[in-house]
Every structure is written in structure tokens, then in C-alpha cells.
Amino acid sequence: MKKILAALCALAFAALAQAQAFPAKPIRVVIAFPPGAAHDVLGRTLATEFARGFAPGSFAENKPGGGTVIAADIVAKSPADGHTILMVGFPFPLINSMFPDAKMDVTRDFLPVVNVMSAPNALLVKSDSPYRTMGELLAAAKKEPGKVTYASVGNGSSPHMGMELLKRSAGIDVLNVPYKGSAPALTAMLGGEIDTMFDNLPNAVPHVKGGRLRALAVTSEKRSRLLPDVPTMAEAGLPGYVMDVWFGVAVPAGTPPAVVAALNREINRIIAQPEVKARLEGLGLDIIGGSAESFGRTVNADVAKWSQVVREANIKPQ
16 A cells, blocks of 8 residues: 555656646647648747747747648657647547548547637628628529539638538538639639638638628627628528637647646736737637637537538548
8 A cells, every 4th residue: 555655646746846847848839731821820929929938949830731630640649748739720620530541539639728719700702792691692502502602722621611511501502612722712702703602701801891702691609800790600590500710729648737737827828918919819810718628628529510510521631
């Protein structure tokens, strides 16, 4: 019995010592997206702020590709000591269902740290479109299945998955026209090549406010402060349709709870700073913050929700 107690005490002291020593070196912030994306801005902001005193020498690395699997695999295989963190976003909860060959389970192989910020998508049409409301768009799609076209920006992207969810929620059939990114898809819409699309609100707002596009609805639970006159999907006629595109931080499974808590506290402190908050909100994003536990519930719910959509739509990686 004494040996067991001694062993438990030794483990407790070791965990305490590790937590007290954290961070013991620079923090590597792995970003699963290319430079310039919102995730990139957030990751580089965190690395810069970490380096100011919390973890001098912290740095950010872009590891895009593979539907974010490349970056996720790097972090999952890193030491579980809190010194390598992953910027996670919407594709993260799709890894289980869309990339089975990766042999990765995001709820098993990672621990959530904090949900930093989020933004809804907007359902868009060209400003001179005959569809002035979401109801009119859905009615046209039901009347002539497959005639209404929409732009997707890659399998598993939030615009693609948002439309797949809309198809199932509204019982419609619309034609997928794929594009390599949001910018060419928006160009196609402005040129009249396609009828509608979802896009992340920060991308859509300049075109909506400039009068080139019309937003029929936003996918958040509440109206966006950026487009307060645009209804939510529920207000537009689809109760229960909610899709928030979140931006958060995760670490490898096995990271000590005290280290996760230290990262959570520091990131919440960083995003509460007025200058940082203003910079991120200037991108059209809403600051979230909060506990690791609340972020974990969000991740788990989205894994279940989107895995079902992937299965039902038989969506495969491109």
C-alpha cells in the first residue's frame, strides 16, 4: 500500500512540476491553411502574443493541404506537452468521416483548448437575381429539381457542406458547380454563371454592401452585426438550420490538464485585449473564448452532425 501511495505521489509531483514548468520553450502554432486565411491571421496573432512573454520565441507554421489532415497529423504525432498546438477550423470535424484512411479520430487524438472565434456563412445570390428571398430560391429548386446551380469551393468546405445540409433540410435538389476557392466562385456568381452559393460572411460582406450580391440569409442562430437586416435561416423559413464556422485551438491527446488550462487562460487573455479583439473582429469574426469543456462539446456535436451529412451524401475527398 505504501508503495502504491508513493507511486501516486510521485506521479502527482511530476505532473505538478511539468505544469509549473510550462511553457518551457517556444510554442509552435501549426496552421492547416495557407497564408492570408482567417486561420492564418489568428494563428500568427497567437504566436506573436505568446512570444511577448508567455513563451518567447513562439512561431507559426503553415501546413495546408489534405483537407487539414496534413497539419492535424503533424500535431497528433507531436509530444503531448502543450508546445505544439493546432489551429482547427471547420474541416476538422469532417476528418473522421471524410478521411478514414488517415486513421485519425479527432475526438480521440486531440484535446480541445478553446473556441477562439466564429463566423456564419451567408446564402448569396447576385443582386439582380430573380430570387429575392430564400423562400423564392427554394420554391424554384423544388419546382425544377437540378436546374438551380450553386458554387462549391471544394468537397468538405463549409460552403459545400452548408449546401448539402440545406438540400436535406429543405428537400431540394440543386446542381453542384465546383470551383477552386471562394474567389473564383464569387467571380462566377458576379458573372452570372451560377445561381447561388454559401460563403463565409467576411468574404461576402464587401460584395453585399457594395450592391453586387444579395444575402438571403445567414446561418448563425442570431442575426449578424455585420448584416443586421439579413434574416437567419430560421427566420427565412428553415427552423433548426444553424451552421457556425468556428476557429479554435487543439493539442495532442495526453497533454496534461494543467497545461491545457494554462493555454486556455493565456489565449482567453490574448483575445480579450482591446487591440487584438478589434483586429480579429475587423475580419468579420465574432470572439468566443470560454472553457476547453465548452469547446469540446462544440467539436463533438459537429463531428456527429457533419459525419451524418457526409455519409448520407456519400461525399468523398477530391
